[in-house]
Amino acid sequence: NIPADTPMLEIGHFPYENVFHYHVDTLKAPDWADSAVIYQIFIDRFHPGDGKEWIQTSDLEALCGGTLWGVRDKLDYLADLGVNCLWLSPTWDSPSFHGYDIRDYTKVNERLGGEEALRAVIEGAHARGMRVLLDMACNHTSNEHPYFLDTMNNPNSPYRDWFFLDERVKHGYKSFFNVKTMPRINLSHPDARNWMVENFVMWVRDFDIDGYRLDVADGPGPNFWGYVRHALRKVKPDTLIFGEIIDLPERLRTYAGRLDGNLDFPLTIALRETYAH
Numbered sequence: 001n002i003p004a005d006t007p008m009l010e011i012g013h014f015p016y017e018n019v020f021h022y023h024v025d026t027l028k029a030p031d032w033a034d035s036a037v038i039y040q041i042f043i044d045r046f047h048p049g050d051g052k053e054w055i056q057t058s059d060l061e062a063l064c065g066g067t068l069w070g071v072r073d074k075l076d077y078l079a080d081l082g083v084n085c086l087w088l089s090p091t092w093d094s095p096s097f098h099g100y101d102i103r104d105y106t107k108v109n110e111r112l113g114g115e116e117a118l119r120a121v122i123e124g125a126h127a128r129g130m131r132v133l134l135d136m137a138c139n140h141t142s143n144e145h146p147y148f149l150d151t152m153n154n155p156n157s158p159y160r161d162w163f164f165l166d167e168r169v170k171h172g173y174k175s176f177f178n179v180k181t182m183p184r185i186n187l188s189h190p191d192a193r194n195w196m197v198e199n200f201v202m203w204v205r206d207f208d209i210d211g212y213r214l215d216v217a218d219g220p221g222p223n224f225w226g227y228v229r230h231a232l233r234k235v236k237p238d239t240l241i242f243g244e245i246i247d248l249p250e251r252l253r254t255y256a257g258r259l260d261g262n263l264d265f266p267l268t269i270a271l272r273e274t275y276a277h
Contacts, residue, residue, distance in 0.1 A: 020223065021223040021224075021226050021227070022223075022226055022257065022258075023226040023227070023229070023230045023257075023258075025230065027229060027230075027233055027257075028260075029240065029260035029261060030237075030238035030239070030240055030260070031238070032131065032238060032240075033240050033260065033261075035084070036084060036085040036131065036240075037082055037083050037084050037085060038083075038085045038086075038087050038133070039078055039081070039083040039085070039086055039087065040087040040089075041071055041086060041087065041088050041089060042066075042089045042098075043066050043067065043068060043070075043071065043088060043089050043091070043099075043112055044063060044064050044065070044066040044089070044097050044098075044099075044112075045064050045066050046066040046070055046071060046074070047066055047067075047070030047071065047073060047074055048065045048066055048067055048069075048070050049066075049067050049068075049069030049070030049071070049072065049073045049074075049113075050067070050069045050070075050073070052065065052067070052069075052070075053065070061097065062097065063097050063111070064097075066112075067111070067112050067113045067117060068088075068091065068108075068112045068113040068117035068118055068120070068121050069113045069117050069120070071086070071088070071121050072117065072120045072121050072124050075121075075124045075125060075128060075130070076128075078130070079128045079129075079130065083130065084129060084130050084131065085130060085131040085132075085133065085210070086121075086125055086130060086131070086132050086133065087133045087135065087213050088121075088132065088133065088134055088135060089135050090102065090134070090135045090136070090137055090215075091108050091109060091112060091118055091134060091135075092104060092105055092107065092108065092109060093107040093108070093109050093110070094109060094142060095142060095144055095181075096142075096181070099135075099137075100135075100137045100182070100215060101137070101140070101141065101142035101143070101144075101181050101182050102137055102141055102142055102145070103141070103142040103144045103145050104145070104146075105196075105199040105202075106199070106202065115207075118207060119207065122207055122208060122209060126208070131210035131211070131240075132209050132210055133209070133210060133211045133212060133213055133240065134203060134209055134211075134212055134213075135212070135213045135215060136199075136200065136212045136213070136214055136215060137215040137216070138185065138187070138196050138199070138200075138214070138215075138219075138220065139176060139184060139185065139215065139216040139217075139219025139220060140175060140176040140182040140183055140184045140185060140216075140219070141182070141183060141185060142181060142182070143180060143181045143182070143183055144181075147159040147162060148163060148183050151163050151165070158191075159192075161186060161189050161192075162185060162186055162189055162191070162192040163183050163184065163185060163186060164183075164184050164186055171183075176216065176219070184219065185220075187220040187221075187224045188221075188223070188224075193224060193227060196224075196228075197227050197228055197231050200212065200228050200231065200232060201231050201232060201235055204232055204235050204236050204239055205235050205236075208236075210236075210238075210239065210240060211232075211239045211240030211241055211242075211260075212240075212241050212242075213242060213243075213244065214241060214242065214243040214244060214259070215244055216244060217243025217244055217245050217255070217259065217262070218243070218245045218246075218247060218251075222254050222255050222258050223258075225241070225243070225255065225258035225259050226257075226258045228241065229241060229258060229259065229260075240260050241259055241260055242259060242260055242261040242262060242263065243255060243259045243261075243262045243263070244262075244263050245262050245263070245265075246265050247265075248266065249266055252264070
């Protein structure tokens with residue numbers, strides 16, 4: 001039991017409670033990841049599909065009209081390139097063109113084609129020997145998420161501890177890089193953590209996806225991922241999860257045993273400065 005007045009430790013720009021969780025196991029990255037050729041698809045900018053035309057291509061902040069049906073229609077093209085793993089931008093219900101502010105973790109965005117289109121992509125990819133990864137944003141929700149709306153409008157909301165309410169900061173709550181539309185979730189709260197872990201499990205269990213790329217994985221901190229990885233492997237033993245963490249190598253290594261890997265930004269910078277710039 002942690003006292004209510006336990007101080008928060010500021011590591012970078014993310015708060016962590018003084019709590020340590022580590023799941024002792026023998027899990028490792030799935031063997032298929034060693035030979036994965038991953039192709040990232042920003043769905044709204046990839047292909048409209050189903051004979052539809054682009055909505056527009058000049059305004060970078062507006063919708064352009066790509067859909068999951070468009071991904072399905074290009075699976076043979078992708079296979080011919082030698083791709084054997086797709087990494088899709090966020091597919092969940094969201095008010096934005098990019099989808100990283102999720103409004104409902106249980107629904108596929110209708111403008112992308114809904115659940116039917118996602119199933120068509122997964123089934124078509126698996127039939128071609130390709131894996132499918134979803135891009136999960138769980139550090140923050142949309143400010144249109146029902147739990148956050150209830151928090152802001154109901155003083156007795158059961159979700160008030162699920163968010164970082166603080167009148168001293170901009171907007172009255174902590175958000176991703178102070179963006180008003182992306183309130184941060186307190187995933188150290190047991191109920192919030194269990195809810196989010198179930199969101200992860202649902203798409204592996206019900207849609208047979210093969211894993212996740214984890215947006216802002218350092219937001220929830222290392223402890224959270226011990227819960228996620230263990231829960232996913234119980235459902236599908238060869239699930240892959242890897243994080244987006246922009247930090248020094250020694251910080252990236254603290255996620256060993258919790259994630260299967262991280263995007264290596266320091267290596268990317270070194271390669272660019274050596275061979276590109």
